[in-house]
Amino acid sequence: MPVVLEAQEISFIYPQNNRGLAPVSLSLAENEGVFISGNSGSGKSTFTRCLSGLIPHLYRGEFSGKVLIHGDSTQDLPMWELADRVGLVFQNPAHQMLAPTVEAEILFGLENLGISRADMKQRLEEIFGFFKLEPFRNRSPHTLSGGEQQKLALASILARQPEIFIFDEPLSMLDTTSALEFVAHVENLINKGKSAVICEHRDKFLENSTHFRKFLLPGIHQPPAEQQDITHPDYPESLDQFQLQVRNLSVEKSGNKIIREMSFSLDSGQIVAIVGRNGAGKTTLLRSLVGLQKHNGDICINNGTINQKPHFRMVFQNPDIQLFNPSVKDEILFKVSRPNMQRYEWLLEMLDLRRYEDTPPLLLSEGEKRRLALALTLMQNGKHGVLLDEPALGQDQHHKDILIQLLKKLSQAGFLVIFTTHDLELAAHADHLILISPQGIVADGPTHEVLHADSAWQQIGLVRPDWMTFDV
Amino acid sequence: MFNLSQKGKTRSILLNEASPLRRLDPRSKLFVSIALSLAVMLPLDKLIIFIGVYIIFIAWARLLLEMARQTWRLRWILLFLFVIDWWLVSFELAAVITLRLILLSGVFALFFSTTSTNELSMALESLRIPYRFAFSINLAFQSIGLLQEEWQAIREAQQSRGILVKFDGIRQLIKQVNDLIALTVPAIVLATRRAWAITEAAYSRGFDSPQRVSYYQLQMNWIDWLFIGLILAIMLTFIFWR
Numbered sequence: 004m005p006v007v008l009e010a011q012e013i014s015f016i017y018p019q020n021n022r023g024l025a026p027v028s029l030s031l032a033e034n035e036g037v038f039i040s041g042n043s044g045s046g047k048s049t050f051t052r053c054l055s056g057l058i059p060h061l062y063r064g065e066f067s068g069k070v071l072i073h074g075d076s077t078q079d080l081p082m083w084e085l086a087d088r089v090g091l092v093f094q095n096p097a098h099q100m101l102a103p104t105v106e107a108e109i110l111f112g113l114e115n116l117g118i119s120r121a122d123m124k125q126r127l128e129e130i131f132g133f134f135k136l137e138p139f140r141n142r143s144p145h146t147l148s149g150g151e152q153q154k155l156a157l158a159s160i161l162a163r164q165p166e167i168f169i170f171d172e173p174l175s176m177l178d179t180t181s182a183l184e185f186v187a188h189v190e191n192l193i194n195k196g197k198s199a200v201i202c203e204h205r206d207k208f209l210e211n212s213t214h215f216r217k218f219l220l221p222g223i224h225q226p227p228a229e230q231q232d233i234t235h236p237d238y239p240e241s242l243d244q245f246q247l248q249v250r251n252l253s254v255e256k257s258g259n260k261i262i263r264e265m266s267f268s269l270d271s272g273q274i275v276a277i278v279g280r281n282g283a284g285k286t287t288l289l290r291s292l293v294g295l296q297k298h299n300g301d302i303c304i305n306n307g308t309i310n311q312k313p314h315f316r317m318v319f320q321n322p323d324i325q326l327f328n329p330s331v332k333d334e335i336l337f338k339v340s341r342p343n344m345q346r347y348e349w350l351l352e353m354l355d356l357r358r359y360e361d362t363p364p365l366l367l368s369e370g371e372k373r374r375l376a377l378a379l380t381l382m383q384n385g386k387h388g389v390l391l392d393e394p395a396l397g398q399d400q401h402h403k404d405i406l407i408q409l410l411k412k413l414s415q416a417g418f419l420v421i422f423t424t425h426d427l428e429l430a431a432h433a434d435h436l437i438l439i440s441p442q443g444i445v446a447d448g449p450t451h452e453v454l455h456a457d458s459a460w461q462q463i464g465l466v467r468p469d470w471m472t473f474d475v
Numbered sequence: 476m477f478n479l480s481q482k483g484k485t486r487s488i489l490l491n492e493a494s495p496l497r498r499l500d501p502r503s504k505l506f507v508s509i510a511l512s513l514a515v516m517l518p519l520d521k522l523i524i525f526i527g528v529y530i531i532f533i534a535w536a537r538l539l540l541e542m543a544r545q546t547w548r549l550r551w552i553l554l555f556l557f558v559i560d561w562w563l564v565s566f567e568l569a570a571v572i573t574l575r576l577i578l579l580s581g582v583f584a585l586f587f588s589t590t591s592t593n594e595l596s597m598a599l600e601s602l603r604i605p606y607r608f609a610f611s612i613n614l615a616f617q618s619i620g621l622l623q624e625e626w627q628a629i630r631e632a633q634q635s636r637g638i639l640v641k642f643d644g645i646r647q648l649i650k651q652v653n654d655l656i657a658l659t660v661p662a663i664v665l666a667t668r669r670a671w672a673i674t675e676a677a678y679s680r681g682f683d684s685p686q687r688v689s690y691y692q693l694q695m696n697w698i699d700w701l702f703i704g705l706i707l708a709i710m711l712t713f714i715f716w717r
Contacts, residue, residue, distance in 0.1 A: 086679055116681065117688055293635065319628075324661050
């Protein structure tokens, strides 16, 4: 098979934080799929930017080596010509939507190809048919669910018919059903003679596909090996026992019922996973529990004698909405009156943040920022526990293990830990699992029981692939 | 929708599909909006009559509600300017300035309730504004709703850390400088990231292509010319009428 893309010893260093991509070579043949794996911070996104030509065209930094596409160097071709040959799909589909309607979104790329209006119309209708997007034609892309947005992102690139597709963590925000559908779409492209490179943390979705060859990215900043086996001390404090009781919880937004009549109770010291499809109301449920969301129904804490309002702290999905201080230390201690420095030290050790204590938070990698957001939330006094919205997003296995360890330590100290996730293998580490759909709770019970409740999973439309293991 | 309102949370100007002006070419509406804006130069007596005529026209165009909403959003600015001008200069000047602003907000409502951001972009392009500028204006209008939502998300997240900015006078505000930074720095970071992500997304789909062909085409009809002629006649009558 002829080689369509070749990276020759390419490396890149961002000037602002001296991070980037260590020297790496890769060649991609026609009709071939390569799956790039690597730790957080190994430079997967940077690699996709180099392969697609965004580096060096749009980024300043230290670039060396050469990327050849059909024998032409990316440095010698203008961006629009590179875009004709290589289609790039980014990690967060919501951030790549440029047009006010789904139709205009697909047309944006077609108009730039310079083809006739008749050809555009034909390609547009083909794409609408292929991806079954017709019901969304005149809707704003930002009103679609995560899975639909990712499908639209792929559709808008596919309409341009490039030879090579490059994906930067396309599965990170998708539930298992949407992720499997997405992988099937890419496999279909490879069957039709296209070539694809996918950078992804959720390895198993691609390791189990026969269409992809695995390629390990070496990375510049690997976590030190000696840290893997460290046994961390217990959380330095402990909470009293209590029970969280939720009765008839309903949430309505703009006339749509997001949560319908949910009732459940949870005990202190539990780790609880909330799982559901994209748009099932997982985040809204957490927002209601922490008091940010207007709702109907009761949410209270019963400690055996009196009922009181719950006092949780929440770790948000996007860490960037909270970080602003000049150093990691200042960020964690901001607005904490009489900080418990024992807890502070424990968090630094536990979350592998010690070496960044004096680093500005905005210079950290995405995974590090997530751990910092967790640290600053836990430094605040949440009397009853902590809520985490998709904490595993963008984390490699090593940092997922750190996260699981931390949650276990917190639950041992009496915290009620509730997290939402698409990652069923992470959910398997919880003591309790709640499956939700827009119609309400579908299953609620000990994790090992709910994981095997086939009818509940069928009801919410979430696939548990055969290769997925739930051994803890 | 006028802007990209995520999950319908943000307040935005909806396109009024029932208005007869919705079917007109955006260029004719752009021209008419500019012409109508020139009425701000009229003296007070003429301006009052003009606004009366304008309200009748707006009612015919089924845009009265949009104009009322737009004016209501500006109520505090209008009140502030009216009081200051009356206090510092005269009642007449205060009335003229307030009426001018009401007229301009009405013209804004007329245009944006009947024209999508895509149509605005196409109108600008056909008026020889370079595509990259027309596209940027389109994106800027689309982003208003997203920026509002991001601001709300930042406020909530920081509030949950005990950062609560209250606007209780200037002195109080100065005391809360650190807390204000806690809101503005993430807002700037998110806006910059969004802008960068959009730039990458646009260039990776051939934004800089010299061979771009627009799929949609604008077409001026007789009704557009009639509309322009009618508004021009009204404007000239007001300007030269003594």
